[in-house]
Amino acid sequence: MDRTKAIESLNAEIKSCTLCPLHAGRTHAVPGAGPLDADIMFIGEAPGFHEDQQGIPFVGAAGKFLNELLDSAGIDRNKVFITNVIKCRPPGNRDPDTQEVGACKDYLDRQIALIKPKVIVTLGRHSMARAFPDEKVSRVHGIPRKVGSQVYFPMYHPAAALHQPSLRPTVEEDFRRLRQLLEGELLPDEYTPPPTVEQLSLF
Ligand code: URA
Numbered sequence: 001m002d003r004t005k006a007i008e009s010l011n012a013e014i015k016s017c018t019l020c021p022l023h024a025g026r027t028h029a030v031p032g033a034g035p036l037d038a039d040i041m042f043i044g045e046a047p048g049f050h051e052d053q054q055g056i057p058f059v060g061a062a063g064k065f066l067n068e069l070l071d072s073a074g075i076d077r078n079k080v081f082i083t084n085v086i087k088c089r090p091p092g093n094r095d096p097d098t099q100e101v102g103a104c105k106d107y108l109d110r111q112i113a114l115i116k117p118k119v120i121v122t123l124g125r126h127s128m129a130r131a132f133p134d135e136k137v138s139r140v141h142g143i144p145r146k147v148g149s150q151v152y153f154p155m156y157h158p159a160a161a162l163h164q165p166s167l168r169p170t171v172e173e174d175f176r177r178l179r180q181l182l183e184g185e186l187l188p189d190e191y192t193p194p195p196t197v198e199q200l201s202l203f
Pocket of ligand 1: 051059
């Protein structure tokens with residue numbers, strides 16, 4: 001199957017997904033948006049009210065701020081792929097739970113495998129936890145890290161800076177650093193994930 005057909009069929013699967021209870025309350029599932037040849041993939045947390053209404057990621061207040069940040073860094077939103085850890089809106093925008101994240105994991109894995117982004121930008125802790133489960137955004141934001149051949153760039157979620165205006169300069173600075181990463185002026189740290197419990201028990 002070619003990549004266009006593969007992503008269309010994946011989007012159709014996501015739109016008709018019933019793997020977790022969130023499907024019952026959704027207006028639209030929100031698979032993601034952007035070109036297949038995107039170099040950057042932004043991964044947010046979950047659709048909010050407006051995203052659920054429209055079926056498009058980051059179109060509400062956090063999306064408007066994300067657009068401003070992209071503009072300030074000279075990054076064209078039409079050239080990046082934007083998606084979320086979970087594809088349906090949790091009631092009242094509560095945090096996604098483990099079951100919901102688990103139900104959507106395969107969709108996100110397949111999106112990453114199809115798009116093969118050069119850089120994955122994680123927005124907020126739920127998104128970052130996929131690659132760095134034991135980290136804190138406050139410690140690693142703005143620091144590019146390479147895991148195997150994949151470069152990750154953890155950031156605060158734009159909504160965090162909307163709720164806590166003192167974070168705004170930090171988020172703006174991280175977008176400048178993202179630009180530097182894309183231009184090769186900032187190099188990622190090599191990151192070795194800590195050993196798993198299974199690996200530790202071999203010693
Ligand atoms: N917040 C997210 O994490 N994702 C969206 O799509 C919108 C707001």
